[in-house]
Amino acid sequence: MVTEAKTSVKRHIVTLTVNGDEHVALVKANTTLLDLLREEFDYTGTKKGCELGDCGACTVMLDGEPVNSCLILAVEADGHSVTTIEGLDQNGKLDPVQEAFVNHGAIQCGYCSPGMILSGRALLNRNPHPTEREVREAIAGNLCRCTGYVRIVEAILAAADANS
Amino acid sequence: MSEATTQNKEYSVIGRSFPKVDARDKATGRARYTGDIKVPNMLYGKILRSPHAHARILKIDTSMAEALPGVKAVITAKDVPSTMYGISPARYDETIFAIEKVLYVGDKVAAVAAVDDETATKALSLIDVEYEVLPPVLDPLRAMDDDQPQLHPQYPRNISVEIHQNFGDVDKALAEAYHVRTDTFSGTRTSHVPMEPHAAISKWEDGKLTISCSTQSPHYFQYHIARVFGLKMGDVRVMKTFVGGGFGGKLEASGAEYVSAALAMKTGRPVKIVFDRWEVFTHHRGRHPQHITLTTGVTKEGKIVGCHARFIIDGGAYTSLGIASAYYAGAMIPLIYMFDDYRFDGFRVHTNLPSCGAQRGHGAPQPRFAFESQLDMIAKDLGMDPIEIRRLNARKPNTMTPNEFQVNSCAFTEALDKARNISGWDEKKGKLSSDKGIGIGCGGFISGNGYAIYRTRLPHSGAVIKVSEQGDIATLYTGAVDIGQGSDTVLAQMAAEAIGINYEDIKLVTADTETTPHDFGAYASRQTLMSGWAVKQAGEEIRKQVLELAAEMLEANVEDVDIDRRVIYVKGSPDKVLPFERVANEFFIMRGPLVGRGKYAPPKLGGKFKGAPVGTSPAYSFAAQVSQVEVDEETGQVMVTDVWDVHDCGQVINPMLLHAQVEGALFMGMGEAMYEAMVFDANGKPLNANLGEYRIPTALDVPHVVSDLVDSYEPAGPFGVKEVGEGATLPTMGSYANAIYDAIGVRIYDMPLTPEKVWRAIQERKRM
Ligand code: FES
Ligand code: FES
Numbered sequence: 001m002v003t004e005a006k007t008s009v010k011r012h013i014v015t016l017t018v019n020g021d022e023h024v025a026l027v028k029a030n031t032t033l034l035d036l037l038r039e040e041f042d043y044t045g046t047k048k049g050c051e052l053g054d055c056g057a058c059t060v061m062l063d064g065e066p067v068n069s070c071l072i073l074a075v076e077a078d079g080h081s082v083t084t085i086e087g088l089d090q091n092g093k094l095d096p097v098q099e100a101f102v103n104h105g106a107i108q109c110g111y112c113s114p115g116m117i118l119s120g121r122a123l124l125n126r127n128p129h130p131t132e133r134e135v136r137e138a139i140a141g142n143l144c145r146c147t148g149y150v151r152i153v154e155a156i157l158a159a160a161d162a163n164s
Numbered sequence: 165m166s167e168a169t170t171q172n173k174e175y176s177v178i179g180r181s182f183p184k185v186d187a188r189d190k191a192t193g194r195a196r197y198t199g200d201i202k203v204p205n206m207l208y209g210k211i212l213r214s215p216h217a218h219a220r221i222l223k224i225d226t227s228m229a230e231a232l233p234g235v236k237a238v239i240t241a242k243d244v245p246s247t248m249y250g251i252s253p254a255r256y257d258e259t260i261f262a263i264e265k266v267l268y269v270g271d272k273v274a275a276v277a278a279v280d281d282e283t284a285t286k287a288l289s290l291i292d293v294e295y296e297v298l299p300p301v302l303d304p305l306r307a308m309d310d311d312q313p314q315l316h317p318q319y320p321r322n323i324s325v326e327i328h329q330n331f332g333d334v335d336k337a338l339a340e341a342y343h344v345r346t347d348t349f350s351g352t353r354t355s356h357v358p359m360e361p362h363a364a365i366s367k368w369e370d371g372k373l374t375i376s377c378s379t380q381s382p383h384y385f386q387y388h389i390a391r392v393f394g395l396k397m398g399d400v401r402v403m404k405t406f407v408g409g410g411f412g413g414k415l416e417a418s419g420a421e422y423v424s425a426a427l428a429m430k431t432g433r434p435v436k437i438v439f440d441r442w443e444v445f446t447h448h449r450g451r452h453p454q455h456i457t458l459t460t461g462v463t464k465e466g467k468i469v470g471c472h473a474r475f476i477i478d479g480g481a482y483t484s485l486g487i488a489s490a491y492y493a494g495a496m497i498p499l500i501y502m503f504d505d506y507r508f509d510g511f512r513v514h515t516n517l518p519s520c521g522a523q524r525g526h527g528a529p530q531p532r533f534a535f536e537s538q539l540d541m542i543a544k545d546l547g548m549d550p551i552e553i554r555r556l557n558a559r560k561p562n563t564m565t566p567n568e569f570q571v572n573s574c575a576f577t578e579a580l581d582k583a584r585n586i587s588g589w590d591e592k593k594g595k596l597s598s599d600k601g602i603g604i605g606c607g608g609f610i611s612g613n614g615y616a617i618y619r620t621r622l623p624h625s626g627a628v629i630k631v632s633e634q635g636d637i638a639t640l641y642t643g644a645v646d647i648g649q650g651s652d653t654v655l656a657q658m659a660a661e662a663i664g665i666n667y668e669d670i671k672l673v674t675a676d677t678e679t680t681p682h683d684f685g686a687y688a689s690r691q692t693l694m695s696g697w698a699v700k701q702a703g704e705e706i707r708k709q710v711l712e713l714a715a716e717m718l719e720a721n722v723e724d725v726d727i728d729r730r731v732i733y734v735k736g737s738p739d740k741v742l743p744f745e746r747v748a749n750e751f752f753i754m755r756g757p758l759v760g761r762g763k764y765a766p767p768k769l770g771g772k773f774k775g776a777p778v779g780t781s782p783a784y785s786f787a788a789q790v791s792q793v794e795v796d797e798e799t800g801q802v803m804v805t806d807v808w809d810v811h812d813c814g815q816v817i818n819p820m821l822l823h824a825q826v827e828g829a830l831f832m833g834m835g836e837a838m839y840e841a842m843v844f845d846a847n848g849k850p851l852n853a854n855l856g857e858y859r860i861p862t863a864l865d866v867p868h869v870v871s872d873l874v875d876s877y878e879p880a881g882p883f884g885v886k887e888v889g890e891g892a893t894l895p896t897m898g899s900y901a902n903a904i905y906d907a908i909g910v911r912i913y914d915m916p917l918t919p920e921k922v923w924r925a926i927q928e929r930k931r932m
Contacts (some may be wrong), residue, residue, distance in 0.1 A: 028282075044200035045193015047408070049359050050441045054855035057359055085193035094191065102187040105820040108828065109648025110190025111359040111408030117191060136863040143855060145357050145409050146648050148831030149863040151824055 014078040018043065019087025027074040034058045034069040036077070037084060045085035045114045049143070056142030059115035060084050066122040068141070085114035088121065096162045097121045100155035108146035116142045120156040128163050130156075176729050177661040178883055181820035184653045185672065186406070186646070195406040198363035198378045199438040206365070207236055207277040209427045209437040210284040211419050212291050213446070214266035214273055217300035217516035217848025218313065221262060221273065221293060229276055229290040234283035237430045238291065240274040244426045247392045251384065251416040251521075253618045255324070255483040257316055260392070260422045266295070267315055267481035268516050269849050270446030272419050277427040277435050300516035300848045304478035305455060307513035315481065315514040324479045324512040325487050327775060329494060331566035332505035337470030341461025343545055347538050348457045350914040351530030351897075352841035353478065355450035356523050357860050360408020362447065363438040366424040373428070374401045375421050379675075380410040380645055381685025384617065385417045386677045389425060397677075404675035407647040411832065412522035413449050414647070415687045416484060445842065445853035449521035452489055452512070453478045456534040466546050466553045470505035473497055473531065477512040477520075484521035485617070486512055488778055492527030495779035497535055498565045500576060500608040500786060501557035506566045516848050522687065524832050525609065525893040533837075533915065536605040536898025540905065549593065550604050550902065551584050559608070559786070568771035569779055573886070575812040576608070576786035578874040586872060587790035587808040593906070599795055601907025606788045607894025611814075611878070611887035612690030614769035614780030623765035624690070626681030627698035629659055629706055631758040635748025638663060638706070639671045643683025644695035646674065649889050650821040651691045655699045657817050658882065662703025663710075663760075664727030665744055681763075689887040692817065693782060693880075694764050700882040701762030709758060714747045782880040785887035786812040789830070789895035791867070793903040800923025802904060804834065804867040809892055812876045815884035826871040826892045833896025834867075835860050838916050 010029045015022065018041060025040050034051070037043040037060065046069055049057035053071040060069045061083040069082075088095040094102070097120045107113045116139055123130055123138035130138070135156045136149070144152060189195040226238040241261040250256035262271050274291050278284040301307050301315060307322040315322055338344050364377035373395060379385050382402040390400040402421075407414065420437040427435040439447065459472040475493050479486045494508030525532075543553040559565075561574040583604065584590065592602045616624065628641040640659045646652040656670040673679055683695055707727060715722040720734045727733070732747060734740035751758045770780035792806040809826050816822050839859040843851045852858045871892075877884035897915060905911050910925035 038200070042202075043193070044196060047197070047360070048199060048438075049361070050855045052441070052854055052856060054441075055359065085191075089192055094188070098188075098191040101191050102183045105181070105183070105824045107184065107187045107190045108650070108824060109359065109407060109409040110186070110195055111197065111648075113190050114193050136866075139863045141862075143359065143860060143862065145359050145411070145832070145860060146828045147824060148827040148834075148861070148869065149866055150827045150869055153863065 017081040033072040036074040100159040104155040106151040106155040212274040214271040219295040223294040225292040229287040252487040327510040337505035349534035354840040356411035356413035358409030361439040364420040366428040368428040410647040448518035452520035475510035480519040482519040489527035491778035496528040533897035583788040603902025605895035605899030609891035610781035611783040613688040615777040625698040635745030645686040696882040697764035698762040702760035705760035783886040791899040800919035814878035814886035829892035833893040
């Protein structure tokens, strides 16, 4: 559905599922999924680090696949299902990847953590027992300036072990 | 063995790897960073920045921007105080907006506040600025020449600072040396690249300015912002939100706070400014590119007898913290090896490029790369093993450097020995296949700065702990700033240990100039030692009050009463016990709030010569790092396969966090060694101010890392602690360069160690 606003930028009504709940919003054609999540829905766990697809801080799962939400238009997400970091823990119980990040010291400033955790979760969903190399490849698009990735890789491998 | 062994004591809370206090908030997305926060009625601010490296502002027309619906304010230099600010005293040279001239691509020219981000961005494009473009100064090695344009009228020949320090008789020492080498090295402009951009939200209500921001030092922000706007410090409240990394870049207020404050004052509404990635890069304040010439002499046996270090340092447009950086460059050279005769001549110059300041390792990593490289060359000239020459010269405990830094604990020799063992050095050095090599680099760093950045009699840290009326929890109020490194966790452990309760019992209120006691903040690797002292003292004051009352309640002598993890007991009488909460509750009923207070000021440190305070510290850390590389001779590609880091950092409060600091620092060193450099076109425009083209290490780039420790105890630190957060950036560049030399016999003198450079050096070697 398309409406015409004062500024003559086209607006669209989008309906998407975020963390299991249906959300409806009126968005401009150029609004990114990242801005929709953060500004309209207040899912600020999805971080903004570059808006160019370089850092991975804005990673969310779109129909289960990790994507940079700064590179996806809100209208493209219409009818799809999004998981943000806020949707991982269930009734206060952390996802095993989150738990492992906490216990392995994989979090320092934490700005990359939501994106990292979601990349890790997406990897384990499609490959429950990855090798270290596969973990590194899965998070290669998520930059972290604090940790040197050492404990992040360790945490994702530990979460995989906890799966079995 | 150092005095460490005599100090070994059983601790209940420190020395254990508790998860960080805020890890769950961060793992679940609950943690709110400044950019995540919205307040009612908030406007979005944006800054218009100069497209020219050097230009005169002739005219600014804001009328079109003002007319755009949704725009609430447009401001330029004429709307804000013209007070100069900065962070190096006596060198304040920035204004909120450029007044006459812009000095780098990215300089602040005007700003808008609008109802949303998009309107603000659009309004910026409607501001019309007329510039007269001036020739820029881009080459630091030419900046002092007479024919170069001048950036600042107050700094003739573009000299930001000129330093000459002379200890002993270097000329004589070098003249008498058995062997002398002179070599020149250079480093690049690398940047902190915190994943979270700088951000601030300012509110102006009833004459009071409240700023929530991403900061390493609420105190310095408050001090400078109050000064610029002519407000009482008490009318400026600076509060830290969660911070997504700083690494030195968020120590000084950036445009985000000054400009959002000015816009809030003009509109009466809260204003949020979040930098974009381009602004983070051009605001910079990161590493200075240094040109370093070292002349070093040794005896026949390899003992260093003297060193003369000369620097030309590119400071960029403004001073930032660059005076200290320039002093650090030379001051840290004689720290880790013992020699008496040392001279250091340095110039920091201005160029029309982004301003340089403090970045992890502050001023010291590039000179350390130079020294570690040259020391390997000297060892080769003498036919010595690189670790042997380092052992021979390694600093010893309880010694003084020529520039009068007092070193107490020092397990550098032990660190060298351990690095040698765990890396398998003896089996590998000179014995690896022709494409592989192993190299060593070392470093040492301060554990907090001996003097504050501006002159003040304030102690460096304060802390208050208040026990709840029921005695179940204790709240630590500290101005210390957790930017991800984990100070909240470490200080909570220290508080619990000092009181005698559990880690989980400690709650925190931190980094807010109104509610927490003064602390200078997160820089110079100071908080574990300095904030730690204040916290320990506050905790001990509570312990003392509780034990005194408990002794009365137990009818025992106070000397016989002790506490461990909430259990108060009489030594030797196992049945005489009281729970902590009983006594704390009783204390409140009888005497009122149970509070402990602490403060820390370092002792008077350092010599009397000009610049003597820079580099003074109550304690110094030491580190040895061995790296192993594989080099592809066809492409020049270098793969670092393994790094072994051995740190002498005193008593460890939280091993997991400590090793995480080493790993992070090491990878920042690795980025600087292998990839990172800001580059500019012939007009001074940045070419790679984004995360795609300015390359930081990714998860695929990293070697296997072993972080190890040596037993050590620092008498000047609470519980024996000293530095860990920055020191591991220092050895990395040198150890990589030395490993590459070991692999293929080529020496790279300038950073970073790119495939092209390595390949060219290989071709050069083949021609000879
Ligand atoms: S913000 Fe989307 S990749 Fe950086
Ligand atoms: S923890 Fe700070 S960027 Fe990854």
